[in-house]
Amino acid sequence: MSKDRPDEFAEAPFPAPEPDDHAGHRQRVRERFLKVGGDALEDYELLELALQLVIPRKDTKGLAKTLLREFGSFSGVFNASEARLSKVKGLGETTIAHIKVIQAVAARFGRDRIDSDQPILSSWSQLIDYCRSQMAFESVEQFRILFLDKKNRLISDEVQQTGTVDHTPVYPREVIKRTLELSATALILVHNHPKMPISITQDHAVSH
Template identity: 75%
Template sequence: MSDDEAKSTGLSEAVAKPHYLGHRERARERFNLLGGEGLADYELLELLLHMALPQRDTKALAKDLLARFGSISEVLGAPAARLAETKGLGETSITHLKVMQAVAQRYGRDKIDVEKPILSSWTQLIDYCHSAMAYESVEQFRILFLDKKNRLIADEVQQIGTVDHTPVYPREVIRRTLELSATALILVHNHPSGDPTPSAADVRMTKEISEIAKPMGITVHDHIIIGRSGHASLRGLKLL
């Protein structure tokens, strides 16, 4: 091969391999060696986006998303309509992100051992509720139904409301509890504002449910409020 041919071949290879592939490969290698802790948030998100957009340089897109939403959790939890406002994200890539959010939530739920009393897996429970609800844009009211040994029977979102209110009907809560033959409840809802401090309405609703439940042999263990900055327990605050 002549020098000119060699130069031509080298130039063709350089043109054929986009500049971002080297960075992506190095990030992938660090991930395989060190795990997620070895990568910056934008690098993790870049690798995730690469699965949906393999022919694209996703580094800039990852940084744009983090700048807009604040964290990987908030990117995954963002409504599809808001994600669509980001240049470079289409229907397929948005679906990919929402699938990853669902996988993360399922992983958190599966870490809760349903064969053990849920009160002994409190940290895992809080982590699961946080991943499932902390970054939702509207309020959700969730109930964990427990059996007489405090094992999880069902985990259900009962109501979805607005940015600052979810309608809760105590008698419907009790009706569903009886349908499932549950004997204890943990109530959970999120505050999209990010602040988990319970409101007067939160306390009032919790007491109303508890007062209806108690004569029927149903225990309300707690009402947990989830926010981006953490969580609040009405039991821990002595409000229940």
């Protein structure tokens, strides 16, 4: 056999790895988030970033857009039940758990922003943000009561009743009973309409 003849059994050189377009896209989105903040990102971009934490090796842009179409809004995705989320192709148990953890973190963050040592009515916008984080995107109506002391500081935040998609019962006797139990001197009554803005009514109650 001629020595000049190439060895037909020699291993062919491996082709150079193709650039990972998905990795490059993820990096660009992360860098943009760190540079301009979440408020400057579209809903699908922020959701895409959240999904990347549990789906690190796939493009999550398409999945993010699918979720927004399916559930109607950014908040709708995180408020969706586990049963509904499980029907979306591409979502496994780990990713669904991650979505629900983010929902719980957002609710906890909203509660912690209300300083129990400060009057809750000192910032109307803060109150609206708090109520929205707790109940604005619930799938059924809730009747919630914020019990306040004489300095308008929060004593307790309680869901008094839960109803259907368009109705929730209210029992004044139970409201008064609980108000007396907590020695509250003021109330903020809140109810939501699923997929509609929340409604807040300030009222006052006599503690004795």
